[in-house]
Amino acid sequence: MANHTDPEPVSREWNYHPDLPLADPSIFKWPPDPRFLGRWLVCNWLMLSERVMLVLLATLCWWLFYPSLEAAKTFSVGWIFQVWLVNLGLMIGMAGGLHGYFYIRKGQGKALKFDHREPARGNRLWNFSNQVHDNMFWSLGSGVLQLTLFQAAMMWLMTNGYVPTITLASNPILFAAGLVLLPIWSAFHFYWVHRLLHAPALYKRVHALHHRNVNVGPWSGLSMHPVEHLLYFSSLMIHCVFPSHPIHLYFHVIYLGPGAAMTHTGYEDLLVKDKRRLALGTFYHQLHHRYYECNYGNQEMPWDRWFGTFHDGSDEGTKVTRARKKEMHGKI
Template sequence: MDDLEYGMRNKRGDWAPNDPVEGAPFWAWPPKFLKILAWLPGYVWPWNAFHMATALIWWFYIVPDIETLKTLSFGWAFYLYAVNAAAIFAFYGSVELFWYVHRKQGTRFKYNAKFPGDQPSDVFWFKSQNIDNFLRSFFFSIPLWTLVEVLFLWVFANGWVPWLTWTENPWYLALLVLIAPMIHEVHFFCIHRLIHWGPLYKWVHSVHHNSVNPSPWSSLSMHPVEGFLYHAVAFWHLILPSNPMIAMFQLHLAGFGAVNGHIGFDKLELTDDLPLNTHAYAHYLHHKYFEVNYGGDGLIPLDKWFGYWHDGSKEGDARMQARFQKKKARLNAKAQG
């Protein structure tokens, strides 16, 4: 594929799409019903459908029976960790292998033309972003993912929160499934904006932002505090009347879905004429500029409402620079006062 049909490349070789990032169309007024209908298939397929498929596999084939879940045990907890770790190794690792190790499509559609493996840095363990990100994922974030999973399964199994059934509440539970990605985006925006606050950024979130040029292994490379808060999105289903299967879907949106913003490519060429859209650009811009796009790609437009949105356009860049200048002026005034 010719990526220059879809975007442009600067002098450094970095690629950017021609079209700005657009949020969900149902926020437009007056409503554009045809545009909403055209958008809906992409909302479901392929990413959310994939995360639901993995959640169903976990629920029916991986999660122990209810009687086992009623008692906390290292045995079944470690079993879940092993499955989660193996799945992430296979899923993230396949993207890393084909697009970062073998570089099957070179730098076509790659936002940053450089590859992390070619750039050793002292900010990473062993001066390697790949090794650092891999170790932090498997020794910090995935254990914390599993901790959240164990806790909500234990709570549901003991009947300490409502466990709604599909036979009695099909429409309500279907609605929860439909809005689970929105819950994820609101939760992510709130905790993400919080850990960008000065002290928390320094001690917590800077670990993740060391990966200015993210790759798949960067997805879950987090400080333990961030790793727990990020996966704790599943606990919303202990507050809302829900079902553990949907809590699992919510968890997989976070765990497996983290790769979406860190793939580093706008499209993955599955075949010569079949690209997979990654929806990674909005979060890539966050890694590039740090103080924009704290949420997702506009499903719930919190970044727009709070003035942090950058859609990749020249206008978005101008808004960002104007905000930075105002912030700089405030800091200078405070220092002089």
């Protein structure tokens, strides 16, 4: 797409942002609004949303690419290597595909791109003096490796009967409910792990690596310190107590791993013929990468609003967040 088709930036700070202040799209509003919850369910689960696409991808991988649970009955290098290879391919395909379309081909120009800037080059802040190469190193190295080890452990536990499992035929309602609830659980887990990582000692030694990505891109999503990967992927331990099918596990794996590339694309939506066809990143999380001590969770969970860490995109929200950052980190 030629640059002359790009829209004018909305401000000096942002190339694009949605209407401000940000509204409250949490599904945990009180009192509940049945019409809002119905629209949320339709948009997320009855249309071709990010979540539906990831479930379909997880089903395809279960059917064709991941080893059978029977093969996972005993630990061996062969089937674990196969899991790692599939996860590596998913990560390269998703993050690389999004990066290629938005940042190499410029398929959407800067339409709906939050930050003015392109990925950084020639800056020694980054390994290899290149933001994208640095992000790829952490994502494809520690990221894919730890994701695979967590997944392999859960597969072994499932096939040996150490954790509760279900089939679609035995419990279709719980099967469907599990798919809906897993992203909600992940958001809950992410908020509290994220708050822990912003404790000054952990932030400086661990989480600061991810936050070098003030201007995010698809490879930023899983670019983390190995300690952060360990904490982040511990979300998968829910399958030790929640009755699951392998499709639940694989959906969860893809949602946490390659799916992070979608939420960190740096664009709000994918445009097809100038129409929004797929939700990608959120300004809510973009504000977190810009201002750090705010919006630790995601829009569906109410924790930031309940605990006073919500930034609504306004100038007043920025002042409050900067004051909190100064109090927590001094000059950091």
